[in-house]
Amino acid sequence: MKFYLNKLPVISISIFYIFCLIAAYFYPGSEKEIINFKSDNYSFTHNFLSELGCLKTNTDEANPEIIQADNTISMLFFNSGLILIGLTISLFYLNFKNIFNHIKDNKACRSLSLITSYIGFIAGIMFSGVGFVPDDLSFEWHVFFANGAFLLLFFVSIFHTLTIYYSNNINNIYSVGYLIFTICLLFYVYLIFYGPQINPYTNFTEEQLILQVVSQKMIVIVFTFSMLSQVIALNRFLIYRK
DSSP states (O other), X not given: OHIIIIIHHHHHHHHHHHHHHHHHHHOOOEEEGGGTEEESSOOTTTSOGGGGGOSBSOTTOOOTTSOOOBOXXXXXXXXXXXXXXXXXXXXXXXXXHHHHHHTTOOHHHHHHHHHHHHHHHHHHHHHHXXXXXXXXXXXXXXXHHXXXXXXXXXXXXXXHHHHHHHOSSSOGGGGHHHHHHHHHHHHHHHHXXXXXXXXXXXXXXXXXXXXXXXXXXXXXXXXXXXXXXXXXXXXXXXXXXX
16 A cells, blocks of 8 residues: 555656656657747647657648658657556555545545545546547547546545545645645646637647646646655655554
C-alpha cells in the first residue's frame, strides 16, 4: 500500500517529466497555417502536449504542401510517460481507500474514500487511453479520453478533498493542496468545454490557441504538484502510524 501511495507516484511523475523533455527535444517542429505559425522545434505556447504523442506532425493541416514529419521518437517517449501516469493514478486510488479502512476512520470518511477510489481508478484509465490513442490515429477518441480524464479528475479532486477533511486522523491542512487543484481544474474544465475550440474543424486565433495550450500545461503542473502534496501527507501519516 505504501509503495502505490508514496513511492510509485514520485517515480512516475519524475519519469513523466523526463520523458516529456526528451519528447520535446526530438519533436521535429510544426506549422499552423491558420495563424501563420511555423517552428522547427516544440513550442511551449503553440503546441499541445498531445502533439508530442502524434505519429506525425501537422496532421491537422489540409494544405498538402505542409510536410508531415515522422514523430516516432517523441511519440514513444510521451505516450509511454502518459500511460505510466494513468496507471499510477489508477493504482494510487485503488489503494487510497485502504488507508481509511485500515485505521478504522469514521464512516463518512470511509464512504468518501470509496467513491474517490472508484472515480480515480476510471480517471487513470482515461489518462492511459489518451496515450494509447494518439491525436492523429483517432481524433474523436483522443478527445473523448482527454476531456473525460480531466472531467473525472475534477470529481476525484472534490471527493479526495472531502475525504481528507472528514478524516479523524489526517490533518485538514493536507486537503489544501487538492482544494487549490479543484478550483484550478474547475476553470480548466469550463475552458475545454466552453472556451475556444481548437481542432481541425474550427477557425481560431493565435491568442485562443495560446490560451488553451498554456492552460493545459499549467493544469498538468498543478495536478502533479497536488498529487505530490498528498504523497507527502500520506507518507508522514503512515510513518506516524508505524
